Amino acid sequence: MNTDRRENLLARRSAILAAILVGVLFLLLPLLAVFVEALRRGLPPALEAIADPDAIASIRLTLLVAAIAVPVNTIGGVAAAWCITKFDFPGRGAMLAFIELPFSVSPVISGLVWVLLFGAQGWFGPWLQERDIQIIFALPGLVLATVFVTFPFVARTLVPLMQEQGRSAEEAAATLGASGWQTFLRVTLPDIRWALLSGVLLCNARAMGEFGAVSVVSGHIRGETNTMPLHVEILYNEYQFVGAFAVAALLALLALVTLGAKAVLERYSGMLGAML
Amino acid sequence: MSVVVEHLHRRFGMAAALHDVALVVERGEFVALLGPSGSGKTTLLRILAGLDRADAGTVRIDGQDMTDVPARGRRIGFVFQHYALFRHMSVFENVAFGLRVRPRPPAEAEISRRVMALLERVQIADLAKRRPDQISGGQRQRAALARALAIEPKLLLLDEPFGALDAEVRKGLRRWLRDLHRELGLTSIFVTHDQEEAMELADRVAVMRAGRIAQYDTPEVLMESPADSFIAGFLGETSRLQAEWDGARLHFTASPLPPLSAPSLRRHPGRPGAAWAFVRPHDWAVEAAGEEGNAVLRARHPVAQGIRLELALGGEVVEAELPTTSLQPGDRCQLRVLAARAYEAG
Numbered sequence: 080m081n082t083d084r085r086e087n088l089l090a091r092r093s094a095i096l097a098a099i100l101v102g103v104l105f106l107l108l109p110l111l112a113v114f115v116e117a118l119r120r121g122l123p124p125a126l127e128a129i130a131d132p133d134a135i136a137s138i139r140l141t142l143l144v145a146a147i148a149v150p151v152n153t154i155g156g157v158a159a160a161w162c163i164t165k166f167d168f169p170g171r172g173a174m175l176a177f178i179e180l181p182f183s184v185s186p187v188i189s190g191l192v193w194v195l196l197f198g199a200q201g202w203f204g205p206w207l208q209e210r211d212i213q214i215i216f217a218l219p220g221l222v223l224a225t226v227f228v229t230f231p232f233v234a235r236t237l238v239p240l241m242q243e244q245g246r247s248a249e250e251a252a253a254t255l256g257a258s259g260w261q262t263f264l265r266v267t268l269p270d271i272r273w274a275l276l277s278g279v280l281l282c283n284a285r286a287m288g289e290f291g292a293v294s295v296v297s298g299h300i301r302g303e304t305n306t307m308p309l310h311v312e313i314l315y316n317e318y319q320f321v322g323a324f325a326v327a328a329l330l331a332l333l334a335l336v337t338l339g340a341k342a343v344l345e346r347y348s349g350m351l352g353a354m355l
Numbered sequence: 356m357s358v359v360v361e362h363l364h365r366r367f368g369m370a371a372a373l374h375d376v377a378l379v380v381e382r383g384e385f386v387a388l389l390g391p392s393g394s395g396k397t398t399l400l401r402i403l404a405g406l407d408r409a410d411a412g413t414v415r416i417d418g419q420d421m422t423d424v425p426a427r428g429r430r431i432g433f434v435f436q437h438y439a440l441f442r443h444m445s446v447f448e449n450v451a452f453g454l455r456v457r458p459r460p461p462a463e464a465e466i467s468r469r470v471m472a473l474l475e476r477v478q479i480a481d482l483a484k485r486r487p488d489q490i491s492g493g494q495r496q497r498a499a500l501a502r503a504l505a506i507e508p509k510l511l512l513l514d515e516p517f518g519a520l521d522a523e524v525r526k527g528l529r530r531w532l533r534d535l536h537r538e539l540g541l542t543s544i545f546v547t548h549d550q551e552e553a554m555e556l557a558d559r560v561a562v563m564r565a566g567r568i569a570q571y572d573t574p575e576v577l578m579e580s581p582a583d584s585f586i587a588g589f590l591g592e593t594s595r596l597q598a599e600w601d602g603a604r605l606h607f608t609a610s611p612l613p614p615l616s617a618p619s620l621r622r623h624p625g626r627p628g629a630a631w632a633f634v635r636p637h638d639w640a641v642e643a644a645g646e647e648g649n650a651v652l653r654a655r656h657p658v659a660q661g662i663r664l665e666l667a668l669g670g671e672v673v674e675a676e677l678p679t680t681s682l683q684p685g686d687r688c689q690l691r692v693l694a695a696r697a698y699e700a701g
Contacts, residue, residue, distance in 0.1 A: 248440075253405075254405075256430070265452070
């Protein structure tokens with residue numbers, strides 16, 4: 080009995096220790112390395128690298144792409160989750176599986192499909208060229224690739240919650256005379272707002288950090304189609320380590336702020352909910 | 356507000372949830388839909404509210420065909436089984452919802468006046484600022500009712516209104532709901548699986564079985580002359596015994612009981628053959644007996660009107676009720692049936 084308990088305790092302690100070790104080794108250490116490398120020669124060279132016109136252009140582009148992709152996926156994700164959880168229609172299960180497609184497909188393919196569709200040799204390439212519309216190697220391509228990759232975040236956060244909440248509140252609203260839109264704004268949205276915010280923040284973190292799909296459609300034109308992750312890669316390949324890590328550190332910082340905001344929201348959502 | 360339902364059909368995949376259901380509810384009536392789970396009673400209620408659609412058949416309310424009227428256009432109050440209160444809103448806002456979503460909502464002062472009047476009517480005015488998760492089940496029930504009444508419904512539908520409450524609260528709320536129904540002159544239909552609840556509250560009870568209405572009558576008629584063996588078994592705490600009807604006497608085929616002649620039967624089968632006999636607890640005669648007794652007392656416990664006895668009779672266990680008895684568990688006794696209802700088997 081006594082030895083049992085001691086063994087149990089030992090097992091639990093080693094499991095916790097292993098988890099901490101893995102966390103430090105594989106999550107914390109690399110992140111730390113980014114900041115250490117960025118500041119290896121002190122703060123001024125790092126700031127200088129960020130102030131470089133190409134770096135500024137990449138930061139601006141990243142924020143622009145996220146500013147378009149995140150709202151698009153917020154609306155699309157909410158609409159998809161609403162349809163799947165509040166209505167019965169043929170193909171509902173298929174749609175649920177379909178939402179996760181971008182998670183399971185390699186980002187390279189997520190980029191390549193757009194090149195196949197809209198590239199010079201793609202299905203719609205000639206048609207677009209005649210009309211002088213540039214999608215691949217330009218902003219629209221970057222946005223399309225990012226939207227595709229980050230689509231699941233909002234929908235996947237909402238679906239389990241909305242499934243658990245059921246449909247009776249919406250049905251009650253209908254019997255009380257509310258229209259579909261009134262029901263959404265007054266009943267559904269307030270019930271999912273915290274989950275929605277958390278999904279939007281995750282979507283944003285990924286939209287800013289996406290590399291693979293964006294790399295395929297970008298064309299790597301400096302100062303024009305390079306997002307922050309692509310800019311980091313170029314600097315690194317050119318042995319400009321301080322610059323590469325400085326921009327990387329900024330990108331990591333953006334992601335950390337996003338995650339921090341999400342954690343704070345989750346922690347205080349109950350309290351805030353009671354206040355509002 | 357009258358409700359007329361005709362030839363209503365509803366299927367879910369292969370299973371028929373409703374099969375050729377007809378129901379007439381008169382203005383001011385309080386009607387119960389009573390049946391075991393899966394009998395289609397909630398489906399019928401949801402179709403009336405417009406929350407589900409019928410595959411065939413019509414629902415007319417005050418003569419108007421409701422087929423193409425969406426739920427939000429029906430002005431039918433619906434109280435959900437688990438209340439479905441809006442969890443992020445205060446009790447006040449829950450009740451005000453139906454007024455606020457109107458195309459032309461009343462002025463704020465008017466909303467406030469009407470909501471507070473409703474909350475006073477359901478006796479929870481002091482809870483107006485609370486959220487649904489901060490009040491008890493019985494209070495939630497009242498809040499849900501006030502919310503449904505806020506739209507001044509022509510018809511009130513309640514799905515298992517007392518299902519989630521404990522026995523004490525349930526009893527009080529039942530009486531209160533019946534009084535409210537009368538005071539407000541409502542027409543109400545409620546779903547329940549509790550026959551006592553249906554009998555106590557309703558003017559008429561529709562007993563449902565496997566998607567059909569098996570019998571629709573007043574509680575008195577239902578208790579006195581159930582239409583078939585399912586209803587007889589479902590209503591009241593009866594013992595069911597295998598029997599054989601020969602046209603003049605009912606013979607008990609599986610229990611060591613003397614046969615019953617026609618005058619002792621409240622109802623007898625239409626034609627001779629296998630039958631089921633239903634015996635109510637107070638329709639047994641129990642006498643102390645020696646070794647030759649046909650039954651053994653298994654257990655006894657006091658009830659409101661006397662002593663409830665659990666007796667082993669042949670291979671069966673039956674329940675009898677006596678004003679008083681000195682029999683103790685293990686004692687042998689002689690059982691006789693004083694009165695029974697018999698139905699053709701099958």
